[in-house]
Amino acid sequence: MDNIKLSRRLLAVANFVRDKAVVADIGTDHAYLPAYLVKSGKVDLAVASDINEGPLKKAAETVQKYNLEQNVKLVLSNGLNDVDLNDITDIVIAGMGGELICQIIDNCNELLDSSKNLILQPMTNAAAVRQYLYQKGFKILKEAAVIDDKYTYCIIRSCYYGKSAQTSKFFEYIGKISENTDDESKEYLRRQYIRVMNIAKGLECSKNKKSEALEYYEIAKRISEIINAD
Numbered sequence: 001m002d003n004i005k006l007s008r009r010l011l012a013v014a015n016f017v018r019d020k021a022v023v024a025d026i027g028t029d030h031a032y033l034p035a036y037l038v039k040s041g042k043v044d045l046a047v048a049s050d051i052n053e054g055p056l057k058k059a060a061e062t063v064q065k066y067n068l069e070q071n072v073k074l075v076l077s078n079g080l081n082d083v084d085l086n087d088i089t090d091i092v093i094a095g096m097g098g099e100l101i102c103q104i105i106d107n108c109n110e111l112l113d114s115s116k117n118l119i120l121q122p123m124t125n126a127a128a129v130r131q132y133l134y135q136k137g138f139k140i141l142k143e144a145a146v147i148d149d150k151y152t153y154c155i156i157r158s159c160y161y162g163k164s165a166q167t168s169k170f171f172e173y174i175g176k177i178s179e180n181t182d183d184e185s186k187e188y189l190r191r192q193y194i195r196v197m198n199i200a201k202g203l204e205c206s207k208n209k210k211s212e213a214l215e216y217y218e219i220a221k222r223i224s225e226i227i228n229a230d
Contacts (some may be wrong), residue, residue: 004036004066009121009153012146013094016119016157017042021090024049024083026104031059031072033092038071049075049083079104080111090117094155098125102132112137112160120156127172133158134165143176145188152188170219178226189227196220 006014010033017023017037024047025034034046048063050056056076063072077083080091091111093101101122105111111118118138122129133140139161146153154177173192177185200216203209 004032004039006032006036007148008146009148010036010094012144012153012155013092013119013121014040014042016142016144016155017090017092018117020044021117022046022087023090023092024080024085024088025092025094026077026080026083027051027055027093027096028059029055029095031062031074033094034072035062035066035068038068039066045071045073045087047073047075047083047088049077049080051076051078080108085110085116089115090119092119092121094119094121095123098122098128101129105132105138106136112162114160114162116159118156118158120158121153122156123153126154126156126175127169129156130172130175131167134167137162137164139165140176144180145177145182145185147184147187152184152191154188169215170222173219174223174226186227189223193220193223193227196223 014033014037019042021043022045023037023043026049028034028048028050031048034048037043038046048059050059053076056074059074063069075083093104101120120129137160138158140156140158142157144155154175173196174189177188196216197220200213200220203213203216
């Protein structure tokens, strides 16, 4: 598509954007995602935002290269602080750590709106994102797993629900990936199983943490059951 080729990770993110949405890409870097979405016809308008001028300059080069000046607006902003969300329907926060994603959401009360579609792709600590969302009154609608190079990522679609809820450690580690049957989801679960098992073994070797170790072994067992279910 006019030489706009997204990574598997960003393509999976793009698939979670709703048709004809008005999308804001937070931490856009080169603005590849907004450019792809517009050129593909999935959206007509997008905002590409970044906290630093360097990435935003690269984003401007992408926008100019594909003649998208009328379709993609560039905004210098720390998170969502300077992004006008009045007409935005879908907000993408991808390619950053889970803690930073939570901080960006926490700093924007305008996201407490059930019509806003959040598309989140944490590079680390997805468990913290899942826990945070439910504690703050959001709910997870859907998740997908994607393998890009040697890494496995999750993409989370969420919206505001208005009711706070507690999550279990089990859910925090696998979210709604367990509802999927594709190979990439199975691989995500396999890697989470290994991660949880390593935590359990580490706790088992520590003094006074035997009960915590047992909890993680139980989580690993439940993940294994999902992986091996027909």
